[in-house]
Amino acid sequence: MKNKNRLILAAAFFIFTLLPQACFSGSISSSELIKNAKEHDGKLVIFSGEAIGDVMMRGEFAWVNINDGENSLGVWMSSSMAKEIKFTGSYKTSGDKLRITGIFNRACPMHGGDLDIHAQALHSLAEGGQIVRKLQQSKKNLSLILLGALLLIWILTLFRRK
């Protein structure tokens, strides 16, 4: 019974506080957060972007860096949330696009003064995936032309020496 009540309370908290903000207020940019960090310090923010690099598990929590196209910000989240992330951005993959709702810290006392967000909710906006990159023909041609020129110079050098 107690657990049920807790669940209802948590759901109510989410519906009345986080959800309206998530639905009606747009995401804040990383540049805005960094530039006006004092204004947003300790407040609930919504931040959207692509998960990049490594999902760094730290016991029951994890660090995920999220890039909104301007900067990457560190997001501290529960490991269960982190496990929802399927792809992170790198050369070969595009990362999941995520919307994070959480508390913004200008100089987080828990994490050595880092500027970070402590996630309370994570919503996947779009799943990432593998990036298929075909061999660029123009580069291939250029390298072959240069190879030809190189051989020519080498042969000429040999003749000159003789």
Place this chain on the structure above:
Amino acid sequence: MILKPRLEDLKIIGFYLGKIILGLAFSMVIPILTGLFCREFNPALDFIIGIEISILLGLILIALCRTDKDLNWMQGMIVVSLSWVVLMFLGAVPLYLSGHWKSFLDACFEAMSGFATTGLSLAQDLDHISYTHNLWRHFIMFLGGQGIVVIALSLFVRGFSGAFKMYVGEGRDEKIMPNVIHTSRFIWTVSIVYLVLGTLALGIAGIFNGMKPFNSFFHGACIFMAAFDTGGFSPQSQSILYYHSFIYELITIAIMVLGALNFKLHYHLWMGSRKEIFKNIETRSFFIAIIITFSIIAIGLKQLSSYPSAFILFRKGFYQLISAQTTTGFSTIYSPQFLFDWNPLALVGLILAMALGGCVCSTTGGIKMLRIGIIFKAIKEDVKKIIMPEKAVFSEKFYHMKEVFLNDKLVRGALIISLFYIILYFLGALIGMFFGNPFLESLFESTSAAANIGFSCGITSATMPAALKITYIIQMWAGRLEFMSVFTILGFLYASIKGK
């Protein structure tokens, strides 16, 4: 009367330049192998094109300028300064082909920043760059930190007297061993041993931080190269903040300090002479400078109440300070935070640390601690002369690997180079202000470029004017080479036009 350079001068310069270019081409094999191993074929192709252009140019120069003559001082200096410019263009080719730099000028900026171990970056979307290109960014720091010419000397040249002239031209004037080739090889041995140990330490820390093993060791190697060579590039856009790890910060602090020490001091430490570290004027000046500049930064940060506790203030302030003093440029805060969370006093403390730099014969930039120590000794001597009886005879001495008596030649040399650095810092600031930036920000960015740091308070970006990009490229180049070889090439150009 100024004499016009002879054709023979040009031939000798061209011949040795060609050899150094071949050295660069040889180094591009490493990113190509990385590209093939990581199945990044387009990036590997970028380096195949880069290597072909480099070999082509190197072979043409060697063939056209073939000579068996040795270099004189002027030629040695010109080979060095010209090599850095030519290698910047060649090193930028694979970067530009990757598409992560908006223009070839931006790629050149990145290449010079890498070779000069500065760390200012104009890369776009760094978080999606290939392993191949990322390795190259860090590898050119490793090459530049040890001295590109030093590398060519140790790999391709077997004992010639002109070697020392090129070695000096690259901003180093202390031989660790009697033979400069052996000195170069010692520098390389030290660097490779530290590379293995540093990569291991950072790789293991990365795994404990939750990174994947391959990424962890790749980042470890890159971060080591950037830290030991006091460069400051990082594989991800957030610099050291990406790792969210105190242990990573501690390891990088240790590597940065090691990189900032004189290679001659490393030699003595390797030989078991630990007392050197306590007696040497450079290390003493280095630690005194850290105490003074940290005090300024701490007071500044406290005035603004930037951080919630003393420990956090220390952690943030000290990390940026060590990064600045060792001229590395790693950061655990975002660039705009320098302007919003740090007050002018803290910024002045940081600019001072950047301007002073580390030890001579290390990979650091800036004025350097030996010169600062000598200048202070000279001031002390002058004050003593005033205070003591007129007939008193005394001579100031200092310890730098051995007891050295202070003389006018030493003081003059230290003062001239320091003065050139100060002029370079302010000249860059003036040009920054010309483009509408405030004084303190302009001075911060200019000092960062000229002392080869890599911190930015936001001015350095792909959208800044091309003239400012060129200004910073020249500052990085002149600051790294410590002026003499740069002045020689300017004199050479003047003589080519006005000489008879």
